[in-house]
Amino acid sequence: MSLLLVAFSILVLFIITLIFLKCRRPSNFPPGPPALPIVGSSLLVGSRPAVRMHEWKEKYGDIFGWYNGRQRVVVISDFHVLKKLFSEDAASGRIIRRLVRTESTLPLNIGLVGSEGELWKIHRRFALSTLRDLGMGKNWLEDVIIGEVESMCAIFRAQKGAPINPSVLVTNTISNVICAMIFGKRFELTDPKFSRITSLISANLAVHKLDFLAQTFPFLMWFPNYVSKKIAMARQNVKDLRAFMSEMIREHDASPDPNAECPDYLFAYRRERAQTTNPDVKETFTEMQLIGSLFDLFAAGSEATTTTLLWAMVHLIENPDVMRTAQAEIDERVGKQKVITSSDRVLLPYIEGVIMEAQRCGNTSPLGVPHRSLEEIKVGGYTIPENTILVANTASIHYDTRYWKDPQRFDPSRYLKDGALLVRPEALLPLGVGKRLCLAEPLVRMELFLFIANLLRCFTLELPEGKTLSSNDYVSSLVNCPNPFELIFTPRF
Ligand code: HEM
Numbered sequence: 001m002s003l004l005l006v007a008f009s010i011l012v013l014f015i016i017t018l019i020f021l022k023c024r025r026p027s028n029f030p031p032g033p034p035a036l037p038i039v040g041s042s043l044l045v046g047s048r049p050a051v052r053m054h055e056w057k058e059k060y061g062d063i064f065g066w067y068n069g070r071q072r073v074v075v076i077s078d079f080h081v082l083k084k085l086f087s088e089d090a091a092s093g094r095i096i097r098r099l100v101r102t103e104s105t106l107p108l109n110i111g112l113v114g115s116e117g118e119l120w121k122i123h124r125r126f127a128l129s130t131l132r133d134l135g136m137g138k139n140w141l142e143d144v145i146i147g148e149v150e151s152m153c154a155i156f157r158a159q160k161g162a163p164i165n166p167s168v169l170v171t172n173t174i175s176n177v178i179c180a181m182i183f184g185k186r187f188e189l190t191d192p193k194f195s196r197i198t199s200l201i202s203a204n205l206a207v208h209k210l211d212f213l214a215q216t217f218p219f220l221m222w223f224p225n226y227v228s229k230k231i232a233m234a235r236q237n238v239k240d241l242r243a244f245m246s247e248m249i250r251e252h253d254a255s256p257d258p259n260a261e262c263p264d265y266l267f268a269y270r271r272e273r274a275q276t277t278n279p280d281v282k283e284t285f286t287e288m289q290l291i292g293s294l295f296d297l298f299a300a301g302s303e304a305t306t307t308t309l310l311w312a313m314v315h316l317i318e319n320p321d322v323m324r325t326a327q328a329e330i331d332e333r334v335g336k337q338k339v340i341t342s343s344d345r346v347l348l349p350y351i352e353g354v355i356m357e358a359q360r361c362g363n364t365s366p367l368g369v370p371h372r373s374l375e376e377i378k379v380g381g382y383t384i385p386e387n388t389i390l391v392a393n394t395a396s397i398h399y400d401t402r403y404w405k406d407p408q409r410f411d412p413s414r415y416l417k418d419g420a421l422l423v424r425p426e427a428l429l430p431l432g433v434g435k436r437l438c439l440a441e442p443l444v445r446m447e448l449f450l451f452i453a454n455l456l457r458c459f460t461l462e463l464p465e466g467k468t469l470s471s472n473d474y475v476s477s478l479v480n481c482p483n484p485f486e487l488i489f490t491p492r493f
Helices: 002-023 049-060 079-085 117-135 140-158 167-183 192-205 208-216 226-254 265-275 279-284 287-318 320-333 342-347 349-362 394-398 441-458
Strands: 063-068 071-076 377-379 382-384 389-392 459-462 474-476 480-482 488-491
Touching: 049 063, 049 071, 049 394, 049 474, 063 382, 071 079, 079 377, 117 140, 117 265, 117 279, 117 287, 117 441, 140 167, 140 441, 140 488, 167 192, 167 226, 167 265, 167 287, 167 441, 192 226, 192 287, 208 226, 226 265, 226 287, 265 287, 287 320, 287 349, 287 441, 287 459, 287 480, 320 349, 320 441, 320 459, 342 349, 342 441, 349 441, 441 459
Parallel strands: 071 389
Antiparallel strands: 063 071, 377 382, 459 488, 474 480
């Protein structure tokens, strides 16, 4: 009996030691919230991770560490430290495993957002130069964007003052710009098949947190429940999106137009594969990589831009004086009747300020896209082991009084002096920073400008009678997105 008792006590001691060792932070790891075995501090995160990260930053400092389940995470809230860290190769990895994508026949480590190493470098370089080339030459891209914005405005006009939820229309308008660039094709803005495809991306973003939950507790996938059902749905969505990409590729390959004035991404990909003389590079231009890259450009390109535009609308409604000042600038300097083009940009510094404030206050991508350390890194006196997730606390930086005066105010004039635009503040990071900075910066700037300037030229945005709208009313996942809302688009002429 006493032998049994001793054995049992040893077993208990052994388990306690194991748990203790599992929960112990690596030496010199940044401070952070307490962690339980298996779940880490994830139960403390809540439904708005960026809000919790801000609170932890206030408590533990500009560099803090925590456990998301068993995964080590380090969060950086000092802009200068972040800029230096994310400019290093060692801090430029991505998260390797995600259930939704890995088990739906589209591996995460291909494409542009999820890949790393040599493959990523080759294809990031290719994507950057192709997007740049597509944006050049006879204002082709500008014409595409203006054409799409005009089609959208025509639909708003046809509403004749009836309230409309702008989300689907804005999503399809922006997705059409990406489609023109990658497939050389557009869809009708009200095409139900296209609307279904574009809706799949935001549906999957909403499942992001459950994906993590299922990785922490794999048994959740063994029987039918809410989590396994949602993940099965997200996997199906990825399959549907992949089928859409394949259909576009087939259509495109069936009628290539090598003399097209501005060849699209798909055409450029085929040409690169045919022309490259380096066999190692040629080998990486596979069909799977193509689908992955198209998928990433389509998803990253449409969702984040659409959400930023919805944020701009929310803030303009919250700040009607800003909307009036922006419209007065347009009326005085360009005129209501003329379509605004990129060449009018210099005339409209206040509009540029509105866009930057929508990016800063909206915080579409509040914690950026997570990086991963590829080796041990020293930062701010701490040691970050290899395979740690690195997070840019962008939302916190965007409201930090060290970088912004009166950060809670939506104030486009903070970017102006004597009516002229100042240099863009370095601490404004909507597209990230460093080696993995969003690769569509020029496109994003052009889209946001042409969209917002022409929308305000044509319409005054108003809330339907009795409705309210607040920038605090949003859902949070990898992106912060305003909850659905309706607006009245009252024509100005
Ligand atoms: C307002 C719109 C956009 C926002 C807020 C946004 C934001 C971001 C952010 C925060 C990152 C991660 C940066 C990092 O890891 O440090 C990123 C990466 C990326 N973005 Fe964007 N983005 C936008 C539009 C676009 C568009 C239009 C495209 C494509 C046409 C695009 C394609 C990508 C790709 C492919 C990456 C991955 C780059 C890499 O991992 O190396 N984004 N974006």
